[in-house]
Amino acid sequence: MTRTDLARKLLLGALAVVFLSAAGKSFYDHRHLREPVVLGPGVTRVTTLAEFNETLRGTASDANIYILEGKEPGGTAVVFGGTHPEEPAGRLAAWLIVEHATLERGRLIVALSANRSASTVTRPSAAYPATYTIPTAWGGQTFRMGDRFTNPLDQWPDPEVFIHYPSGQYLAYVDVRNLNRAFPGRPNGTLTERTTYAFMELIRREKVDVAIDLHEAELQYPVINTIVTHQKGQDMATMVSMTLTDLEGFQIGTEFSPLNLHGLSHREIGDHSQAVSLLFEAPQPFLDATRGRTNADVLLSGRDEFVVKAGRHGLLFAPIDEKGWPIALRVGRHTSSVAQTLATWSEDNPERAIVAAGIPRYADLVKHGVGHFLRDPRQAPRDRVAYE
């Protein structure tokens, strides 16, 4: 090797190290971004999922669990945000509940990153932004953009076919890492199954009455702007749907959980526990296959000209115009739906009432935006800030 060859190799090698370091730092920073949560006045305890399945301790899926307790006893509800972290309205709605809600009766248990591992990776080849920032009066809060599936760094390889436990139903291979296809889980299964098992244990041990799973859906998917309910919750979901449509100014329907479609929270939680299980879907044009640019602006504004065009051709299951579906509307739909569900449950079950106050409603979100309700962690006592 000549001196020239050696110099060229050293130069190219150094360049490669620079590119590798930049790429590696970007991925590392995304996976380890700490998101502050200011514990609201209602939060009395923070634990993690490992309390309900010890095998999760130290893993990327050992998510924080926020417990809000009232002074008077009553029922218990659980709210899952971040089952699919690429659907940020669910996470943000749960975030606002933790930062603002107080309980007068009963308990509310909230997860902001139900599939925490999935919040540390974005969809391969989908050009998702790594993060998104919600503007606030104090400068803005940055969140991890996530994926629908558990990070393959944490669970791999995928099988040829995913055989759901315990039904034995065949599902798409990639759904082996989909939290909302892995309920009710098992204690010694895959990381995703162990996570859903921990949630089932939480629901069983804490005697949860109502389980709510917050999602967003593309407009080309027929299950949208709706409450999907287990048969145990049909009356309640219908009442919630009618009340929201009447009083809050947005349309939301009701659909019944198919009896033979397994792995989903609205089916398996109801089947394998005492809880009534519901799943809320809000519209998210960012997820539509016909979208144009895939960036944080589309994610938050919900505006995309190509999805609007698809709507003009009758290809969508939800309306959309040039105003899009801004994040405030999507989060507001979820917060109002949760608050109304608790109210309706409490009317029907006064001995197991869950009376909550302080949850920002749809009209509040539309008027002020999401950032208005995010609390500044620098202004909170250190022991009242948790990190996702």
Next chain:
Amino acid sequence: MITLQSVITLAYYALTAVAAALLVYNFVKAKSWEREVLYLIVLVPFVLRVFHLK
């Protein structure tokens, strides 16, 4: 099944490390700058995977 998954994962990471080492070897032995650049580009995802970054 979970044990099998762990074995496959370990084998996969070992293979990735071997492939990365071979790419570095080929880079050192390459005679033209085009080949050298090619080996370095191919090396990037292997290194990111070995270090559990992506």
